[in-house]
Amino acid sequence: MEVCAARAPGKIILAGEHAVVHGSAAVAAAIDLYTRCSLCLMPLADDEAAATLELDLKDPGLTFSWPCGRLREVLLTDEAAGAREARPCSPDRLASIARLLEEHEIPEAKIWLSAGLSAFLFLYTSILGPGKVTVSSDLPMGSGLGSSAAFCVSMSGVLLTAAGVVTAVGGISGEGMGWELVGKDDLELVNRWAFQGEKIIHGKPSGIDNAVSTFGSMIKFKKGELTNLKSSNPVKMLITDTRVGRNTKALVAGVSERASRHSDAMASVFNAVNSISEEVSSIVELAANDEIAITSKEEKLAELMEMNQGLLQCMGVSHSSIETVLRTTLKFNLVSKLTGAGGGGCVLTLIPTMLSNLVLEKVIAELESHSFRCFKVEVGGQGLQVCQGGCSYFNGDVV
Ligand SMILES: Nc1ncnc2c1ncn2[C@@H]1O[C@H](COP(=O)(O)OP(=O)(O)OP(=O)(O)O)[C@@H](O)[C@H]1O
Ligand SMILES: C[C@@](O)(CCO)CC(=O)[O-]
Ligand SMILES: [Mg+2]
Structure with a gap:
């Protein structure tokens, strides 16, 4: 059994966000919260049906759990070969996946998982065998x-690594957990x-x-083109999860519908967001060596974030819970x-370098009194990492 x-x-x-779907620039950064996948390959059984x-x-x-015989019947065509080239999921294949999922009783309260399960079945059966x-x-x-x-x-990272298509290129200094980085070409394929x-x-x-999950760092992204942003001063952000569930697919579709109803107005909104993202990316890269320069950089970023939020309201994607977070943090400037x-x-709340921990804790306490959940995160770290065979941290389960 290989792991x-x-x-x-x-x-x-x-x-x-959103404007980037319509061709504007956007700026994103990786955070140190991860999703981990581990894989055990089953030895090829004599009784393949089992x-x-x-x-x-x-x-x-x-x-x-899916019997491989059933998967092969429905999904594993000769498409299963060739993980070296990423292919789209054809409408027929997606329909077959939907039928397979109907055979499972997914609790109604967790029906949102079916999108993730469809992506899993597509990626798995396109790249690998039983496991x-x-x-x-x-x-x-x-x-x-x-x-x-x-x-x-x-x-995709774990499947391509198990398929021997992607290989690790070396450990991450300072982290003794067995995680290794992946070379540029392999990252492109995973992406x-x-x-x-x-x-x-x-x-x-x-x-x-x-792209940002695969390559990490802080990036500017426009029409599929990615530029790495080099920042000498780390940007500090507090994340507040309002715990109000929503679905990206429906929100993206809603913005597109508004854009088709009001094409000129929305084109101006997307254009304004593009200018904001361009300005944010140049401010992020500005070297600031003293307190005054850092403060002025943070003030500019804060103003641009405020302007971007106003435009997101124009797109119709804000929410009363988001407005509560805005009002709460504004009380602390x-x-x-x-x-x-x-x-x-x-x-996201921008945390100025000069903000004391005491004030930050007060902000968090007030946000959490609304039943929101706060995360303090490191911004701009590594992207995909893999662990090939015998990972030291692996103990029958992913920790
Ligand atoms: N750990 C996971 N296990 C299973 N499915 C997952 C997991 N993480 C995400 N998903 C799938 O992704 C869906 C959430 O995707 P969605 O794009 O709506 O939100 P998001 O990616 O968290 O937010 P955003 O796209 O705005 O950054 C879930 O409903 C589920 O189908
Ligand atoms: C809303 C959106 O712009 C970002 C979601 O994190 C969608 C996308 O770019 O795919
Ligand atoms: Mg998403």
């Missing part, structure tokens, strides 16, 4: 922190597969979430904006 694992980070979007594909989802606490995958995540699902992208990136998975979950993704698709989910 390998992969982990991929979630993300924040500093500027440009082989199964298993999926153990730790966070919703559900396990799924068991275990998934666990630090990321709240469906809240704007790119849980769907981290799921698709870590899943292309993960994008196909995101298309199943999101409908019309721009590709920014899977802090600026916030929604991050990801909005409609609930998570809100």
Whole structure:
């Protein structure tokens, strides 16, 4: 039984969500909350009919199992060869996957999982044979922190590593957990597969979430082109999860419908967001060496975040819970904006370097008194990492 694992980070979007789907620039960064996938390959049984594909989802606490014979009947065509090239999921294949999922009784309260399960079945049967995958995540699902992208990136990463298509290139200094980085060409391939998975979950993704989860760091993203942003001063953000569930696919579709109803007005909105993202990316890269320069950089960022939030309201993706976070943080002179698709989910608050820990704790306490959940995150870290065979941290389960 062979074991390998992969982990991929979630993300924040500093500027440009939704508009990026319509061609504007956006700025995003990886955060140190991860989704981890581990894989055990089943030895090829004499009785092939007994082989199964298993999926153990730790966070919703559900396990799924499919007999490989049934999968082969419905899905495993000769498409199963050739993991070196990412292919889209054809409408016929998607319909077959939907029929397979109907055979499972997914609890009504967890029906939102079916998008992730469809992406899993597509990626798995396109890349590998019988096995068991275990998934666990630090990321709240469906809240704007790119849980769907981290799921698709870590899943594609572990499957391609197990298939021998992707190889690790060396450890990460300072982390003794067995996680290794992946070379640029391999990351490109993982990113292309993960994008196909995101298309199943999101409908019309721009590709920014899977790109930042795969490559990490802080990036500017426009029309599929990615630019790495080098920042000498770390940007500090507080994330507040309003715990209001929403679905990225529906929100993206809603913005597109508004854009077709009011094409001129929305083109101006997307254009304004593009300018904001361009300005945010140049401010992030400005070297600030003293207190005055850092403060002025943070003030500019805060103003741009405020402007971006106003435009997201124009797009119709804010929510009363988001407005509560904005009002609460404003009492402490802090600026916030929604991050990801909005409609609930998570809100970003810029934490100025000079803000005392005491005040920050007060802000968090007030936000949590509304039943929101806060995360203090490191911004701009590594993207996909893998662990090939005999990972030291692996103990029958992903930790
Ligand atoms: N750990 C996971 N296990 C299973 N499915 C997952 C997991 N993480 C994400 N998903 C799938 O992704 C869906 C959430 O994706 P969605 O794009 O709506 O939200 P998000 O990615 O968290 O936010 P955003 O796209 O705004 O950043 C879930 O409903 C589920 O189908
Ligand atoms: C809302 C959106 O812009 C970001 C979701 O994190 C969708 C996308 O870019 O795919
Ligand atoms: Mg998503």
